[in-house]
Amino acid sequence: MMVRSLLLASVFLTASVSVCQATPGNEQKTARIFTTLQSDPVRLALFMRQFPKGADLHNHLVGAVYAESYLKWAAQDGLCLSVNQGKILPHGCTATLGKGELPATALANNSGAENRMIDALSMRDFVPTATDRSGHDHFFATFSGFVAAAEKHMGDSLAEALDRAAQDHVTYVELMISPGLGGMIAAGSKHPLQDENYADAIKALTPELPQLVAAARHETDQMEQQAQQVMQCGSAHAHPGCAVTVRYLYQTLRTLPPEAVFAQLYAGYDVAHTDPRFVGVNIVAPEDDMISMRDYDKHMRMFQALNAVYPDVKLSLHAGELTPGLVPPEGLTHHIRSAVEIAGARRVGHGIDILWENDASSLLTEMANKKIMVEINLTSNDVILNIKGKNHPFSLYRRAGVPVALSTDDEGVSRGNLTQEYIRAATTWPLTYQDIKQLSRNGLEYAFIPGESLWQKGAMTMLCKKPEAKICQNFLSHNEKARLQMALEKNFSEFENNVVKNDLFSH
Structure with a gap:
């Protein structure tokens, strides 16, 4: 790439x-x-589809893939499906009765099962039930449902994401990926943290670092090679996705014990420091998770400690993907501020709970002065948090002078694209054409692409x-x-x- x-x-x-x-x-x-x-939704959609979009900066690769692709790959790999659980299983099977399981190949002749699986692996037609009560829970459950099919098809996934970006007139994407993650987590489990003695943790992990980083780079090499083959890059039949510029954010998981989180971060920082394909680090998984909430401040101090070791590594952090009721009131008071002031994030993903942060006005002023950009994910915030329309803080950030750009988050799970995000923005707020051009320009201005800006x-x-x-x-x-x-x-x-x-x- x-x-x-x-x-x-x-x-x-x-x-x-x-x-x-x-x-x-x-x-x-x-x-x-x-x-x-703006008052003609059909023609607006046609206009927006063709409108040039600078970048998609908040995009999880595994969530960018449509359920139909995962089911297709499951069939190719001979995997089994649990229709009752809505999961692709990591093994094969023959046709069974009474268990709700069947080979993925059987979907070709079973449209009912196919539709149930697509609905289970995405937000399509989601309706709350007694056992699947919220968009939040359904959304995050989809990942465990398709992970078995994703592992061997990261290159196929990359090709799909880039081809869709090209089709959507997107110039550049920063994809969140986690190559070699298992080895990093295992390394952390061997070296328990002593309180927050990160200096000793670094010493303990350093001998294993070259192998961990090499594994991450090797997986990335394989992913890119597979993607280029799928897209036929360099040939007369090259897919449009070959022309989309792509970089990566190393994506770490926060719902694990502290030693496992720190090991991921340390290795992720080194990957970003040594491999120019990786332009930064992020931390993911539900922010309202018990462990995420309990260890949030500790995670921010981990970033702070590693920034001193790798001052060149940039951070885009999920922060403020919370609402009242999802967590207690005290859980809404400081996540965005801590991401900015302690962890040193240059971009914030979501930022929904800004209204409930302590002294939100001063925080907004600080973010505006420091040019801390917020990655706005309108569809995702709707389906996960039920924050939609003018209840979204998009206009508050803009009023405060905080730079914002639109992004997709997990377009495969949400069944959308970046055009959909622009349409939502244009039909919710009184944006001018210059406003949407600036949103598009902001995507590239605040991307972690090397080099000076044109502006x-x-x-x-x-x-x-x-x-x-x-x-x-x-x-x-x-x-x-x-x-x-x-x-x-x-x-x-x-x-x-x-x-x-x-x-x-x-x-």
Whole structure:
């Protein structure tokens, strides 16, 4: 994937010349068209589908895959299904009676069972029942339902995610993945933490670190090789996903004993420090889980300790994915602040409980001043937390000057895409076309892509006032972030040129 990005750099440099060739009035015309479409949901969806989206920065790879794909791979691997439990099982079976189990291959002739499995492995048609009471519980249960099919198909999953991103006109994705995680957890279990003596924990784990990191890199190599084969990258039949730039956040689990969490974080930091494909670290799993809540402050201090060892590693942390009633009131008071002030997160995922943080106004001011971006996941927050419409703090963050960008979270489980997130935003709040362009630009501006930004204090850098000039071409050649941003500007120009010529939009 890194090689592909380098090859595409020359394409971006050439493409940047055409940015200035767009008709100046097309942006204004497109803005007027967008305003009329906000009351026309069908045409708005068509518009938004084609709209260039800078990045998807909050995207779990295993949750990005649709249930149908997992069921297909289960059939290919000869796995069994427990229809009653809604799970793909890690072993094969022959047809059975009375247990609700059957081979995954049998779904081809059993549409009823297939639909039950799809509903169990996603949020499709979710209706609460006595045993499946909430969207929150159903959502997180899906992962244990399809994990048996995911393990051997990470490359297939990557290919699916990138092809869908290309189809959705997304330039760049930062995917959360956890290669080599089992070995890291096992290493931690051998070295119990003594209180919070992280210095000694590092000494104890350091001899095992090279092997743990090598295993993570090897799994990533295999995943990328498989994905490139599936997408036929480099051939005349290359899939559109081959042109999407991808980087990774190392994803660690917080619902484990402290020594296992620290071992994951230590190895994850080293992966991000040594492998340029990994641009940061995150921590995941339900934030309201008993262990997550109990150890939250301890986890933040783990990040703080590791930041001193790896000052170059960037953090995007899940924080504030909580609501009143889900946890006691005291559980809502400081998670976002601690992620920012103690762990040093540069981005926050979700941030839903900002209203209930201690001195929320000062925290919002701090986040605005520090440019701590919030990854907004509208569909996910709806189906998991029942936070939707204008009850979402999206507009509060924007009013406070905190940068935000839209993302999908787990588009396969939620049955959506980034277009859906833009449509939700455009139909909920009085956003202008310039507003949605800024949301798209923010995705790349706050991505952990190496290099300087094309934008300085809200304006394009003086070096690229003339994109075709040698000084701009030299700047772009040394800055991957700026290259992707310039490519996005070209995409905006082409999009606006097409919109104003399209009778479906202009009449």
